[in-house]
Amino acid sequence: MFAIPFRAVFVCLVFQTFGFAQTDGMASIKGGRYIPLYGRDSSLIEVQDFELDAYPVTNGQFLQFLKDNPKWQKSNVLKLYADENYLRQFKNDTTLNDTENPNSPVTHVSWFAAKAYCECQGKRLPTIDEWEYVAMSDEVTADARKKASYNQKILSWYETPRTDERSIGKTPKNYWGIYDLHGLVWEWTLDFNSVLISGESRKDVDRDSNLFCGSAAIGATDLMNYAAFMRYAFRGSIKARYSIKNLGFRCAKNSTETL
Amino acid sequence: MKSILKILSIVLLLSAYGCFKSKKKVYTNTEDIPVHREMKAELTAPPNVPRPVGERKAKKLIVEMEILEKEGELTDGVRYVFWTFGGTVPGSFIRTRVGDEVEFHLQNHPDNKLPHNIDLHAVTGPGGGAESSFVAPGHEKVFSFKTLNPGLYVYHCATAPVGMHIANGMYGLILVEPDGGLPLVDREYYIMQGDFYTKGANGERGLQPFDMQKAVDEKADYVVFNGNVGALTGDNAITAKVGETVRLFVGNGGPGLVSSFHVIGEIFDKVHVEGGDLINENVQTTMIPAGGAAIVEFHVNVPGTFILVDHSIFRAFNKGALGMLKVEGEENENIYTGEQYDGIYLPEGPGIQEMPTTDGVVESEIPAQNFEEQMKFGKQIYMQTCFACHQAEGQGIPNAFPPLAKSDYLNADVNRAIGIVLNGKTGEITVNGQKYNSVMTRQMLSSEEIANVLTYVYNSWGNNKTVVTSEMVNTIKNK
Numbered sequence: 001m002f003a004i005p006f007r008a009v010f011v012c013l014v015f016q017t018f019g020f021a022q023t024d025g026m027a028s029i030k031g032g033r034y035i036p037l038y039g040r041d042s043s044l045i046e047v048q049d050f051e052l053d054a055y056p057v058t059n060g061q062f063l064q065f066l067k068d069n070p071k072w073q074k075s076n077v078l079k080l081y082a083d084e085n086y087l088r089q090f091k092n093d094t095t096l097n098d099t100e101n102p103n104s105p106v107t108h109v110s111w112f113a114a115k116a117y118c119e120c121q122g123k124r125l126p127t128i129d130e131w132e133y134v135a136m137s138d139e140v141t142a143d144a145r146k147k148a149s150y151n152q153k154i155l156s157w158y159e160t161p162r163t164d165e166r167s168i169g170k171t172p173k174n175y176w177g178i179y180d181l182h183g184l185v186w187e188w189t190l191d192f193n194s195v196l197i198s199g200e201s202r203k204d205v206d207r208d209s210n211l212f213c214g215s216a217a218i219g220a221t222d223l224m225n226y227a228a229f230m231r232y233a234f235r236g237s238i239k240a241r242y243s244i245k246n247l248g249f250r251c252a253k254n255s256t257e258t259l
Numbered sequence: 260m261k262s263i264l265k266i267l268s269i270v271l272l273l274s275a276y277g278c279f280k281s282k283k284k285v286y287t288n289t290e291d292i293p294v295h296r297e298m299k300a301e302l303t304a305p306p307n308v309p310r311p312v313g314e315r316k317a318k319k320l321i322v323e324m325e326i327l328e329k330e331g332e333l334t335d336g337v338r339y340v341f342w343t344f345g346g347t348v349p350g351s352f353i354r355t356r357v358g359d360e361v362e363f364h365l366q367n368h369p370d371n372k373l374p375h376n377i378d379l380h381a382v383t384g385p386g387g388g389a390e391s392s393f394v395a396p397g398h399e400k401v402f403s404f405k406t407l408n409p410g411l412y413v414y415h416c417a418t419a420p421v422g423m424h425i426a427n428g429m430y431g432l433i434l435v436e437p438d439g440g441l442p443l444v445d446r447e448y449y450i451m452q453g454d455f456y457t458k459g460a461n462g463e464r465g466l467q468p469f470d471m472q473k474a475v476d477e478k479a480d481y482v483v484f485n486g487n488v489g490a491l492t493g494d495n496a497i498t499a500k501v502g503e504t505v506r507l508f509v510g511n512g513g514p515g516l517v518s519s520f521h522v523i524g525e526i527f528d529k530v531h532v533e534g535g536d537l538i539n540e541n542v543q544t545t546m547i548p549a550g551g552a553a554i555v556e557f558h559v560n561v562p563g564t565f566i567l568v569d570h571s572i573f574r575a576f577n578k579g580a581l582g583m584l585k586v587e588g589e590e591n592e593n594i595y596t597g598e599q600y601d602g603i604y605l606p607e608g609p610g611i612q613e614m615p616t617t618d619g620v621v622e623s624e625i626p627a628q629n630f631e632e633q634m635k636f637g638k639q640i641y642m643q644t645c646f647a648c649h650q651a652e653g654q655g656i657p658n659a660f661p662p663l664a665k666s667d668y669l670n671a672d673v674n675r676a677i678g679i680v681l682n683g684k685t686g687e688i689t690v691n692g693q694k695y696n697s698v699m700t701r702q703m704l705s706s707e708e709i710a711n712v713l714t715y716v717y718n719s720w721g722n723n724k725t726v727v728t729s730e731m732v733n734t735i736k737n738k
Contacts, residue, residue, distance in 0.1 A: 085369065085397050152458075156468040158372060159340045159427075161328060186372075226471055229419040230373060237374030237395040237418075244397050245369045 026051040027177035028255065029134055034143065036132050037228035047133045052126060053250035055168045055179050056187065057117065059089065060102035062109070065117050067094055072113055079241075081112035086243040103167040105185045105248035111240035114188045114249040123251035125190040128235070130252060132228070135182065137175035144175075154182045154227040164246050188249040192235045285438075289407045292317045292358030292438075299323070300361075302351035305485045306448045306497055308508060309354040312436045313443075317358030324351065325366045326375050326394075326429075333455060333481055334488035334579060335639045336464040341486065342416070342427040344377070348486030349451035349512060350414070350431030355381075357409045357435055362401065363388065369397035374418055379404075380550070381412035381433045389417040409437040411534030411552040413510050422514050426456055426474050428486060430512030432552055444556065445503035451510040452518045452547070452569060452580060453486065454479035461578060462643075464625050464636075477515040482574040484567065484582045491567065491582030499559050501588025504528075506556045513549030519570040520547050520555070522584065524563065529556040544570050559586045561595045626707055630714075630726065637715025640708050645716075648699070653720040659697060661690040664720035673717070673725050677735045680709050706732040 031049040066073050066087075073093035074086055088108045089100045096102060109117075111125075118124050126134075138144035145151070157163060164185045171183040181187070238244065286292050297319040301309040327346045333339045344350025355361060365377055374395045378387035382404045391402035416429035432451060456474040457467035461481060473480065484491050491497060499505050511518045521544040530542045531554035539545075545553050559565075567582035568575035575581045590597070627633040648660040655662035663669055668690040669676055683701035687694055704712065706729040717725040 088369075151471075152468070155471065159328075159468055161330065161340065161370065161372070163372075226420045226423065233419045234374055234395070237393050242395055242398070244395060246372050246396055 025054050026253075027054050029130070029176050032133070032142075034133055034136070036129060037232065045129045045133075047130055049255035050126070050130060050252055051255060052130070052134055052176070052178060052252045053123075054177060056105035056185060056248045056250045057114075058103055058168055059096055059100055059106045062106040062117065063094065063096065063102070065120060069116070069120065072116060077113070081241055082110040083241050083243055085245075086110060086113070088243070088245070101165060101167060104165055105168055105180070107164050107185055107245050107248045108243040109188075109247070109249065110243050111188050111192065113243075115190070117249075118251035121251060123253040125188055125249060126252035127191050128189045128194065131181075131187065131189045132231075134174070134176055134178055139172050139174060142175050151227050157183045158227070158230055164248070185246050185248040186231070186234055186244075188247065189235070192238065193240070286358075289357050290405065294319050294358065294360045297321065300353060300355070302345060302353060303449070304345065304347045304351060305349055306450060306491065308352045308434075308447045308449045311443060311447075312354065312356040312440045314439060315356065317356060317360070319360045319362060320355055321362050321364070322353055323364045323366065324353075324377070325368060326371060327368050328371045328373070330466070332487055333457070333467070333483070334462070335642070336636070337457070337459075337462065338466040339455065339457065340427070340466075340468075342373075342375070342424060342429050344414070344416075344429060344431050348428035348430075348453065349449075349510065350429070352431065352449045352508070353414075353433040355406050355433065355435050356440065357406055357437055359406045359435075360403060361406060362403045363392070364399055364401050365392045365394050366399045367394045367396050371396040375416050375424065375429065376400075376418050377414055378417040379412065379414040379433055381406055381408070381410070381414070381435050383407050386417065387414075393418065406435045409435045410536070411435075411508055411510070411531065411554050413512065413550050413552055415512060415550070422474060423469060423471065425512060425514040426454070427469060428453065428512075430510070432508055432510045434508060441506075441554075444506045446497075446499050446505045447508065448497045448505070449508050450484050450491070450567065450582065451512055452482065452484055452516075452520070453512040454514065454516045455481040455483065457481070474514065479516060479574075479578060481579050482516060482569060483579040488579035488581075493583075496564070496583035496585045498585045498587070501559060501562055501586060501591070504556060504558050505584070506554060508552065508554055509545075509547060510552040511547040511549050515549065516569075516571075516574070517549055518547040518580075519544050520553065521545075521568050521570040522555075522557070523566040523568060525557050525559070525565050525584075527555045527557050530554070559584075561591050562586050562588045627711055633711045633714045633726070634718060636708075637711035637713070640704065640712040641715055644702060644704065645712065653716065657693075658695070661688065661693070661695045663716050663722070665691070665722065667691055669716070670723045670725075673713075673727065673731070674735055676713060677709065677727065677732050680704065680713065681732070681736055706736065 029050050029052055031047045033044050033046050035043065036045055070076055074090060075093050077086060085108055089097055091097050115125055136143050136145045138147065138150045141147070163183060166184055168184065169179050171180050173179055174181065238247070295316045295318055298321070300320050300322045302322070302324070303309050324344055325346070326342070326344060328340060328342045329346065330338055331341050341348050367375055374393060376389045376392040376394060378389040380387055382388045384404060388402055388404060392400045394400040412433050412435065414431050414433050416424040418424055430451065430453065432449065456470045456478070457480045458470045459465070459467050481488065489495060509520055527542040527545065528540060530539045530545050531537070532539050532545070534552035534554060545555060547553050563586055565584040565586060567584060569580035627636050649655050649663050653663035661668065668688060679699065680702050684699045687696040709732045710727045710729040713727040717723060717727065
């Protein structure tokens with residue numbers, strides 16, 4: 001008797017929450033031009049306006065995704081899309097290990113799984129250029145790459161072990177209102193493998209002078225390059241089905257989609 | 260006839276035996292050396308080395324090397340995140356012989372942050388293996404190579420930024436022994452020098468991050484053997500007995516500095532120059548380039564403690580490049596007599612030695628919070644500054660340096676003691692009934708450090724348990 005109106009309210013609520021969730025927790029990034037350590041044509045890159053998740057996706061959020069999408073649970077996932085380390089922090093298909101923090105960034109996810117997660121939310125993974133564009137800011141400046149303090153902080157994170165176990169949102173909010181780009185985990189990008197780095201970093205000097213000449217030059221930009229080198233080197237070492245303890249992700253979407 | 264046959268058969272047998280003996284084929288091209296069977300390589304942490312190869316034939320040798328990024332200690336109270344091959348700096352020692360087919364498994368621990376690879380200087384091939392071994396955290400890469408040239412070689416990580424990976428400790432040694440092995444000796448040890456660049460100055464406590472700018476400028480804060488300041492001193496010293504021959508496999512990981520390797524009180528009978536075939540004899544100091552190695556051998560004739568140093572000598576006494584070889588056994592006065600005469604020599608003018616003064620002795624960044632910390636920090640300073648003369652238990656050295664243990668002179672007047680540390684002391688004093696007449700230079704310590712070290716001294720070895728504060732030191736300083 002009362003069931004029908006009640007259900008209608010329920011559906012509505014769910015729908016509304018879902019509607020908010022699309023922009024909820026995202027920050028608007030105003031596009032611009034910049035020269036990354038490396039660009040596809042090794043020059044000025046233009047980034048369009050877009051939106052980016054303020055926080056990396058957490059264990060808890062990913063757990064919900066697994067419940068809604070059983071094909072990404074670890075016993076069901078296609079081996080083509082995830083290696084043996086996929087979701088290692090899970091006891092079984094839908095339970096985290098007791099030692100895991102639901103509020104720390106989800107890791108041990110493959111690129112395929114990260115991509116699917118974002119698509120289920122009507123989003124996508126950010127591109128390298130977008131990610132690096134947002135990541136070059138500190139708390140007050142959009143492009144802080146020349147500041148010694150900015151680079152020192154990033155380098156010291158690269159050296160600190162087990163940061164993947166920390167909760168999200170504890171690092172300072174950056175210029176765009178984004179947290180944790182540096183300090184917790186590496187993050188997947190849509191086109192992570194578009195910069196080809198062979199294992200032999202010294203040889204790459206010939207292959208793309210923009211990418212590796214910096215390592216030999218002595219100058220003010222060296223520190224900046226060193227932090228970025230490590231990200232590009234990391235991206236160069238991984239494959240899309242890899243699931244790694246220090247690698248998580250967040251989602252992005254085009255600005256126009258929100259209107 | 261019969262006897263002729265007998266002789267013939269013996270001759271035949273002998274020639275067959277001779278044939279058999281000379282069957283050990285010498286390969287002009289080491290590439291052609293065949294491998295027999297498979298074996299897992301024994302890997303050892305420094306300062307130890309695996310068993311010599313001896314007469315064994317070339318084999319397929321399986322090396323499993325795990326990369327670990329882990330926190331450790333550079334010196335007392337100074338922490339550092341080391342990146343390591345096998346959990347140690349330098350990495351595990353690999354021992355092969357010429358002609359071995361090495362199947363190299365490089366494993367990057369899942370907890371690690373970064374991708375790594377390995378360039379072995381013993382490899383003939385692009386990148387020394389770096390190209391084939393680029394491995395993400397939680398993965399393993401396998402590649403194989405044949406050891407073509409005997410010698411002692413460095414291996415290191417070659418992932419961008421290469422300098423940083425090496426500066427954090429990613430280097431080690433791989434030995435390729437010649438056919439039949441190196442001649443056997445009594446003792447073998449593995450020693451590798453490296454320079455470290457920390458954000459804080461030498462001795463600044465706490466977890467110190469890597470300082471890229473200092474590394475680019477090649478201004479090292481620490482230059483050490485085997486990954487930390489005390490790795491080869493005190494209880495960690497390497498040992499030998501009189502009459503033995505010692506062989507040291509010495510490498511230099513760099514990243515920046517070249518080593519002038521020297522053992523105080525010994526002459527190297529033999530040096531495999533740069534780790535290769537060339538043998539030089541009777542060498543005092545051998546140069547080891549960054550990314551290079553040498554094998555040094557010497558016979559130990561007399562007992563004592565022999566100090567291993569980088570003879571760029573401030574590195575040894577101020578930055579940590581110092582190790583010890585302790586030799587036990589009978590004295591041999593034909594070779595070394597020890598002290599034979601001690602008399603007075605008075606040149607004109609006072610002979611007070613004074614260190615050049617710098618006004619700013621910087622206060623340590625983390626002051627002691629309580630008595631326990633004062634004792635801990637005080638002990639560190641004692642071991643760095645006072646130990647050489649006053650000795651480990653404050654016992655001093657008879658007729659030369661007065662004791663601090665149960666010292667009536669010390670316990671009588673704390674302000675006098677503070678004054679001596681601040682300003683030095685020269686001239687005759689009487690301690691526990693014994694007269695001493697020597698020189699103590701003024702010590703370049705901050706007030707906080709003086710308070711800590713004196714508190715340590717007063718609360719050790721039967722003294723009167725005075726606690727000294729930096730305020731007390733400042734009062735004397737400002738008088």
